Amino acid sequence: MRTLTEGARGLGLRPEFVDTLLELPAVKGLDFLEVAPENWMQIGGRKRDQLDRIADRYPLVAHGLSLSIADTEPLNTAFLRDVARFLDDYGIAIYSDHLSAARDSTGYLYDLLPVPRRAENLPYLAGRIAQVQDFTGRRLVLENISAYYRYPGEMTEGAFFAELVARSGCGILLDINNAYVNARNHGTDADAFLRALPSEAIVYYHIAGHLELADGFLLDTHGTPVADAVMALAGKAWALHGARPLLLERDNKVPALDVLLADLGYIATAVDEGRHVLA
Amino acid sequence: MSSPETAAPPAMAMEFAGFCRAARTIGSEIYGQLLRENVADVLRASFPLFTGGIGSAALDAAIEAFIQRHPATRPQFHHIATEFLLFAQRQLVLSPQQIALLEYEWALLAAEIDPASVPPASTDVDRLSLNPTARLVLLQFDPARPAVAGDAVDRPHAIFRTASHQVLTLPLTLPDCLLVEHVRAKEAAPLVGLFDALMPCCSAVELQTSLTRGLVCGLFCPSQRPSETPHETDRSC
Structure with missing residues (x-):
């Protein structure tokens, strides 16, 4: 397994640019790629061929969408076995998913759904995380989602994450854009969220763009350039928690690879140099 | 570390079930919209001929029925196509031609990603x-x-x-x-x-x-x- 340095920069692997990437020698300034295991595992043909060739050139991290760690059904162990096999096959050390649910008692819903953040739910979630870590043989890393709904009277996201980390030993994938989107949409304090997180648990950062609707509501679309305010928040995260591998997500309206790489370089350098830390 | 809990706290299960029920049944609610858009995006990409031919009103109705009633068991997003096909074969009122087109496009997709x-x-x-x-x-x-x-x-x-x-x-x-x-x-x-x-x-x-x-x-x-x-x-x- 290949490890990432704190200053590593990565992109989410997209079909839109995978052919271009394969035509190039290893790209300077692109240190790793992130793949959603669900989109690549148990798949053959062109996609499998592409992934095999990409894996020969770049370290991979796995970022899942379908683990549904926080749902209230039994864990999908068949799915977990497939994920574990995929991680082993490609020598992937970091496996992350979202602190969310994707399934109810009827079945899968195919989205990242918020779950109630209550102290009494923490032992259950910590137990589920332990099960996943046993299955995969890896520390589970969980990302803070953009949540468009808040349950009445629930804990703050920062306090909930911190307590969950303390109980389970899971890692955190800190998504700066999601932290910003949640703070704007719900009128909460993004700085306080960042301060509540234990630095040592943060494994890497996500950064992405969002869409602002006419009424000011923000949607986490991954379809626009990163907003200055999100860059500023990233600077604060760096100042608080230190450098970590940084990954730029772009899943919609994906520009050409050279544009994405230029964006990634600009963001990483600016955040690293503290140019976007607001007073 | 706490000992693993095998079942969700009842209050958590009830609270989350209520949230999901709203998302499944109320298409105008934000998560209701997101669920429907996710399914529509996958269906348009996986079944361009079927979705192009059925008409937008019939497609919306099919997606609505799928989200409200179908017990999807495959977690992967790309398997929305498989889940929709299973639902359509058993639960949707489609013409034999529409079902045939859907099955044909699914077979193309299945051959494309077959792990063999x-x-x-x-x-x-x-x-x-x-x-x-x-x-x-x-x-x-x-x-x-x-x-x-x-x-x-x-x-x-x-x-x-x-x-x-x-x-x-x-x-x-x-x-x-x-x-x-x-x-x-x-x-x-x-x-x-x-x-x-x-x-x-x-x-x-x-x-x-x-x-x-x-x-x-x-x-x-x-x-x-x-x-x-x-x-x-x-x-x-």
């Missing part, structure tokens, strides 16, 4: 196997013009992925069908004796033409003797 490895095409073979990604289907329309209504006559086709990752739809003749059936029935079917077994139904020329075409396009693949395959176990007693 396809050996390179070759005409220099001793033993044959059927392309491991092949799906054999009966179509009542011309795959070259799938939007045009067919003549209600079932015609056999093979859908498969080549070694160079192309997905082909091949109309099958009678000799093709005989060869396919023979090769499917025998693991690593030897060429020797193949024509003798099928000659009562077709001429040698017809079979040779069919075999050559199948090998060139990749419907048939070179195969090793069963005892030479890596996962073969000793079946002797």
Whole structure:
């Protein structure tokens, strides 16, 4: 397994640019790629061929969408076995998913759904995380989602994450854009969220763009350039928690690879140099 | 560390179930909208002919019914296509033509992503196997013009992925069908004796033409003797 340095920069692997990437020698300034295991595992043909060739050139991290760690059904162990096999096959050390649910008692819903953040739910979630870590043989890393709904009277996201980390030993994938989107949409304090997180648990950062609707509501679309305010928040995260591998997500309206790489370089350098830390 | 909890706290289960119920049933609510958009995006990408032909109102109604009622068991987002097909076959009121188009597009998708490895095409073979990604289907329309209504006559086709990752739809003749059936029935079917077994139904020329075409396009693949395959176990007693 290949490890990432704190200053590593990565992109989410997209079909839109995978052919271009394969035509190039290893790209300077692109240190790793992130793949959603669900989109690549148990798949053959062109996609499998592409992934095999990409894996020969770049370290991979796995970022899942379908683990549904926080749902209230039994864990999908068949799915977990497939994920574990995929991680082993490609020598992937970091496996992350979202602190969310994707399934109810009827079945899968195919989205990242918020779950109630209550102290009494923490032992259950910590137990589920332990099960996943046993299955995969890896520390589970969980990302803070953009949540468009808040349950009445629930804990703050920062306090909930911190307590969950303390109980389970899971890692955190800190998504700066999601932290910003949640703070704007719900009128909460993004700085306080960042301060509540234990630095040592943060494994890497996500950064992405969002869409602002006419009424000011923000949607986490991954379809626009990163907003200055999100860059500023990233600077604060760096100042608080230190450098970590940084990954730029772009899943919609994906520009050409050279544009994405230029964006990634600009963001990483600016955040690293503290140019976007607001007073 | 706390001991693992095996069941969710009842209050958590009830609270989350209420949230999901709203998302499933209220399309105007933000998560209701997101669920419907996610499914619509996958269906348009996976089934362009079906979604293009059914009309937006009927598609919206189908997605609404799918989200409200279907117990999807496959977690992967790309399997929304498979889940929708299963739901459509059992629960949606669609015309036979619409179901046929949906099944055809699903078969194309399934062949494209089938995990099996396809050996390179070759005409220099001793033993044959059927392309491991092949799906054999009966179509009542011309795959070259799938939007045009067919003549209600079932015609056999093979859908498969080549070694160079192309997905082909091949109309099958009678000799093709005989060869396919023979090769499917025998693991690593030897060429020797193949024509003798099928000659009562077709001429040698017809079979040779069919075999050559199948090998060139990749419907048939070179195969090793069963005892030479890596996962073969000793079946002797």
